[in-house]
Amino acid sequence: MLAANAAREFDLLVEGATVVTMDAQDTTIDDCVIGVTNGSITLLEKRRPDASYLANEVIDARGMVALPGFVNTHTHCFQSLLKGLGADLPLIGWLNSSVQPFGVRVTHRQQELAALLTCMEALKSGCTTLCEFFYTNQDPELADVCVEAMRRTGIRSVLMRTFQDLGQEYNTPDCYIEPVETALAEVERLGRTYDDGDMLSVWAGPDVTWATSKRGYEKTLEYCLAAGVRYTMHLKETPEDDDMCRRYYGTGIVELLDKIGFLTSKFLAVHCVGLDEHEVELFAERGVSVSHNPATNLYLGSGIAPIPALLAAGANVCLGTDGAASNNATDMLDAMRLAALMQKGALRDATAMSARDVVRMATVGGAKALGREGELGTIEVGKRADLVLFDPNHLKSTPMHDPLATVVYSSSLENIDTTIVNGTVAYRKGRFACGVEEAELLEWIRDELRA
Ligand SMILES: [Zn+2]
Incomplete structure (x- = not known):
């Protein structure tokens, strides 16, 4: 047994921050000490003058706010090389003029650079877990290249290897289209090769409703339930989702999915802009998680998802x-700000979405969507040490009266001082632990796009 004044030893200590734990009691601890051992939080307490701690690495976080690392539940890494292409067009026009022509030609080098750019930008915005929704399946090795680049940055990641088994009439490129069996064999291969159940997980899923057959859904579900694999898809982003389903199967997409048992707690539905009241209740009842992507819904003019209704019904968002x-x-940070503002404006109600609501979605909600609420999403003893240190000492964020309001409404990338993933510093004060310098990466990308 330790003597009362014996020094406790840790791999990493974060000292002096105001810790917004996001736990069930919404606990905030001022002048806090976070101790980390083997990637997990083993100490969380207010700093005591009489206590002594030993650690391999100590971060002085006085004046900063510590939050659970953010979970980004939906992105497509390769698109990071396309910022601004196809601007000001609706979804299908944008897809056909920017994303698809590039997606079918993306090279290994471009995929690698895009994944590095995505993950490094994510880390710099306080994100500790990134979900890559992968669908450029013309070359299986692109997925391997993407995984290797994500792993290199030290971010926790999920590779969602999705598929299209039809969709020509909506201009889905032929080279993407494959039998569902081929897709599931790839999910199995990628899972066997990379899934360690912790730092990297592999999921399955259809891409979009207009590129998936009913058999595609059924086979995916059968595989995922048998193999214990989680699954995702874009859902009700625009009215096309229901149109195509009605023409092929005579029902709306949610009704079709429910009939075949697809709506489960292992399903992460992306967008859900067009859910009606009945579907909102159904999602809550079935335990489906919803990935809300406010920036893209605004940018493509897709609309505003019924997030307050989903939360009120008890669904995970x-x-x-x-x-x-x-x-x-x-x-x-930008996603949180937009998620709060868009609902206030749409509903003409400033209470429709609070700063705490959106931080909860970005942390606890993300962890639950991944089935990892026991390990991620809050700062508590026993959880993984996925942490972000937010420094409010910048013009935009001074003064700070309410930490969560400052994080959501007055922040930018310059506020993120440190991002810690699994107890390891992945980003700190402009430097990345992966060894790639920001300026170096930008030069590589400029060279690649010039070539
Ligand atoms: Zn998407």
Whole structure:
């Protein structure tokens, strides 16, 4: 047994921050000490003058706010090279003029650079877990290149290897289209090769409703339930989702999915702009998680998802940036601000969405959508040390009267001082632990796009 005054030892200590834990009691601890051992939080207490701590690495976080790392539940890495292309067009026009022509030709080098750019920008916005919704399947090795680049940055990641098994009439490129069996064999291969159940997970899923057959949904569900794999898809982003389903199967897409048992707690539905009241209740009842991507819904003019209604019904909602071709960034601070403002304006009600609501979506909601609420999403002893240190000492964010209001409404990338993933510093004061310098990456990208 330790003597009362014995020094406790840690791998990493974060000292002096105001810690917004986002736990069930909404606990905030001023002048706090966070101790980390083997990637997990093993100490969380107000600093005591009489206590002594030993650690390999100590971060002085006085004056800063510590939050759980943000979980970005939806992006497409390759689109980071397309920022601004196809601007000011609706979804299908934008897809056909920017994303698809590039997507079918993306090279290994471009995929690698795009993944580095996405993950480094994400880390710099306080994101510790990034979900890559992967669908450029013409070359299986592109997925491997993407995974390797994501892993290199030290971010926790999920590779969602999705598929299209039809869609020619909506201009889905032929080279993407494959039998569902081929897609699921790839999910199995990628899972076997990379999924460690912690730093990297592999999921499955259809891409969009207009490129998926009913058999595609059924086979995906059968595989995922048998293999314990989670799944995702774009859903009700625009009216095309229902149109195509009605023409092929005579029902709306949500009704079709419910009939085949697709709506489960393992399903992450992306966008959900067009959910009606009945569907909102159904999602809550079935335990479906919704990935809300406010920037892309505004940029493509897709509309405003019924997020307050989903939350009121008890559904789990998380946040995503979507690909940077429709955002046009991978910035979780920006996603939180837009998520709060768009509902206040749309509903003409300033209480419709609070700063705490959107931070909860970006942390606790994201962890739950990944089925990892026991390990991620809050700052509590026993959880993984995925942390962000927010420094309010900048013009835009001074003064700080309310930490969560400052984080959501008065922040930018310059406020993110440090991002810690699994107890390891991945980003700190402009430097990335992966060894790639920001200026170096930008030069590589400029060279590649000039070539
Ligand atoms: Zn998307």
